[in-house]
Amino acid sequence: MGFFIETLIGGLMTGMLYSLVALGFVLIFKASGVFNFAQGAMVLFAALAMARFSEWIPQWLGIESKFVANALALVAAMAAMVVVAWLIERLVLARLVNQEGITLLMATLGITYFLDGFGQTLFGSNIYKIDVGMPKDPLILFEGLFPGGVLVSQEDLAAAVIAAALVALLSAFFQFTGTGRALRAVADDHQAAQSIGIPLNRIWVITWSVAGFVALVAGIIWGSKLGVQFSLSLVALKALPVVILGGLTSVPGAILGGLIIGVGEKLSEVFIGPMLGGGIEIWFAYVLALVFLLVRPQGLFGEKIIDRV
Amino acid sequence: MAERAVAERPTGDVILDVRNISLRFGGVKALTDISFNVREHEIRAIIGPNGAGKSSMLNCINGVYAPQEGSITFRGRTFDHMNSRQVAEMGVARTFQNLALFKGMNVIDNIMSGRNLKMKSNLFQQALRLGAARREEEAHRAFVERIIDFLEIQAYRKTPVGRLPYGLQKRVDLGRALAMEPQVLLLDEPMAGMNVEEKQDMCRFVLDVNDEFGTTIVLIEHDMGVVMDISDRVVVLDYGKKIGDGSPDEVRANPEVISAYLGTSH
Numbered sequence A: 001m002g003f004f005i006e007t008l009i010g011g012l013m014t015g016m017l018y019s020l021v022a023l024g025f026v027l028i029f030k031a032s033g034v035f036n037f038a039q040g041a042m043v044l045f046a047a048l049a050m051a052r053f054s055e056w057i058p059q060w061l062g063i064e065s066k067f068v069a070n071a072l073a074l075v076a077a078m079a080a081m082v083v084v085a086w087l088i089e090r091l092v093l094a095r096l097v098n099q100e101g102i103t104l105l106m107a108t109l110g111i112t113y114f115l116d117g118f119g120q121t122l123f124g125s126n127i128y129k130i131d132v133g134m135p136k137d138p139l140i141l142f143e144g145l146f147p148g149g150v151l152v153s154q155e156d157l158a159a160a161v162i163a164a165a166l167v168a169l170l171s172a173f174f175q176f177t178g179t180g181r182a183l184r185a186v187a188d189d190h191q192a193a194q195s196i197g198i199p200l201n202r203i204w205v206i207t208w209s210v211a212g213f214v215a216l217v218a219g220i221i222w223g224s225k226l227g228v229q230f231s232l233s234l235v236a237l238k239a240l241p242v243v244i245l246g247g248l249t250s251v252p253g254a255i256l257g258g259l260i261i262g263v264g265e266k267l268s269e270v271f272i273g274p275m276l277g278g279g280i281e282i283w284f285a286y287v288l289a290l291v292f293l294l295v296r297p298q299g300l301f302g303e304k305i306i307d308r309v
Numbered sequence B: 001m002a003e004r005a006v007a008e009r010p011t012g013d014v015i016l017d018v019r020n021i022s023l024r025f026g027g028v029k030a031l032t033d034i035s036f037n038v039r040e041h042e043i044r045a046i047i048g049p050n051g052a053g054k055s056s057m058l059n060c061i062n063g064v065y066a067p068q069e070g071s072i073t074f075r076g077r078t079f080d081h082m083n084s085r086q087v088a089e090m091g092v093a094r095t096f097q098n099l100a101l102f103k104g105m106n107v108i109d110n111i112m113s114g115r116n117l118k119m120k121s122n123l124f125q126q127a128l129r130l131g132a133a134r135r136e137e138e139a140h141r142a143f144v145e146r147i148i149d150f151l152e153i154q155a156y157r158k159t160p161v162g163r164l165p166y167g168l169q170k171r172v173d174l175g176r177a178l179a180m181e182p183q184v185l186l187l188d189e190p191m192a193g194m195n196v197e198e199k200q201d202m203c204r205f206v207l208d209v210n211d212e213f214g215t216t217i218v219l220i221e222h223d224m225g226v227v228m229d230i231s232d233r234v235v236v237l238d239y240g241k242k243i244g245d246g247s248p249d250e251v252r253a254n255p256e257v258i259s260a261y262l263g264t265s266h
Helices: A002-032 A039-061 A068-092 A100-124 A154-176 A178-188 A192-193 A200-226 A230-244 A250-273 A280-295 B052-062 B084-087 B106-111 B123-128 B131-150 B164-176 B196-213 B222-232 B248-253 B253-260
Strands: A136-139 A150-153 B014-025 B028-039 B043-047 B069-074 B078-079 B092-094 B184-188 B216-221 B231-237 B241-246
Touching: A002 A039, A002 A150, A002 A154, A002 A178, A002 A200, A002 A230, A002 A250, A002 A280, A039 A068, A039 A100, A039 A200, A039 A230, A068 A200, A100 A230, A136 A154, A150 A154, A150 B028, A154 A178, A154 A200, A154 A250, A178 A192, A178 A200, A178 B196, A192 A200, A192 B084, A200 A230, A230 A250, A230 A280, A250 A280, B014 B052, B014 B216, B028 B043, B028 B052, B028 B069, B028 B216, B028 B231, B028 B241, B043 B052, B043 B196, B043 B222, B052 B184, B052 B216, B084 B092, B092 B164, B106 B131, B106 B164, B164 B184, B164 B196, B196 B216, B196 B222, B222 B248, B231 B248, B231 B253, B241 B248, B241 B253, B248 B253
Parallel strands: B043 B216, B043 B231, B092 B184, B184 B216
Antiparallel strands: A136 A150, B014 B028, B014 B069, B069 B078, B231 B241
């Protein structure tokens, strides 16, 4: 039983990280109707920026304190993401107003390749580390309940708390502020939004900056766990089934979808894996997403697709 | 409604002046040399058979299309090209022929989004819900409630607009435009696809808006009956050309207008 709970918690933690990347997809889709294939590349770009700035800034400014260096690097990396958002709006989206979704998807595919390459040109293509002082020692819980207790990684726990806070913040922003409403308006209808005086270009810069911020948080957490390297941009591929599961337009869906996939793949790996010869973790998410596409294509919380005839 | 004589309504100076507008899409001439004006506080109709260029005309005024020739003067400022947002900032609101509501939102949020230009607090104040931002939001919300009462859609406040019947969606569309407190309201076929009762309701709302808020109204219709009852002056378009302009009675008696609508044997 203790082992089961341990696996479950481990799954939940990993799931939270998937959610974080999935959240980036959902944000941009909600606010601009664009399926942003470049989210993974943005995670990589943000993580690279963070890793290198935290290395360079102490050299440039001669700062000793690790905390100050990290804080400055965070600000610099966020600024880089805002610049990226602004450039994407200026050079790509502004030229594609009122175009089909598929055109915009192709454009983000292009952005993906560009960001992957450009990020590594700017920041180098080695493996870097991010050290923001995440606690590394495991924690042992419920020792009284189970023999040996339950082993929980403190790093995962911290990541989960950060992710949860971020999600709550973003949901509130979308639901309760005027700007959030304007973002949703642009997502629904470009032309109507313009007719009531919502500036499309500014809204897009805001959306992509917020997605950049989420990418940065995801990049820091993943990066401090696995190291910053090219494979980080592939994490996004794991977030795709999460988005399908949760629904493209739902923030809670992205969270729950991430948790389900995180838990599902860990549990199935441990308990069903041996029967099938293992390796389930790799494909479990995709099979689950496929089943959902067949049974409930709008996802758990997505808006139901109803056509007026 | 019909008995409201045109002379009773005080109309003011020219607020919107459209001069020699021509609009082409490739080889297709959507509008050819159209000129007309709109006076303050009046209800001005643009009518014509299907494909006459009515919506194109409205889209030129609204800044969605850029006409190749001609100019538009709004409150003394002349433009030959402007975009939708600038037009909105100058106090022109519009509704859409094919509803363009924000489907994922409820009625309140849809109408609230029309207050966008009136919101003064910035992103950070809103995000932190500071006192000023919160008070502002509440004031806008109160204004929106007045519109909801006015349009008699209190019962549907929290309903996602996609679930409302067509006639009510049209009202929400009107409500969103009213939330901008426009000086000029452009209505693109506000009565299209409605039954008789819904049309009467919509006529009443249009007249009340004009009466109570003094809003100048430019409306497009292809159903002549409705328009003649409520408009002060009517422009008639056919195949992108202006074929009539004047009071409803003058227009009704114009042989060119009659032939455009009924067809004549040449």
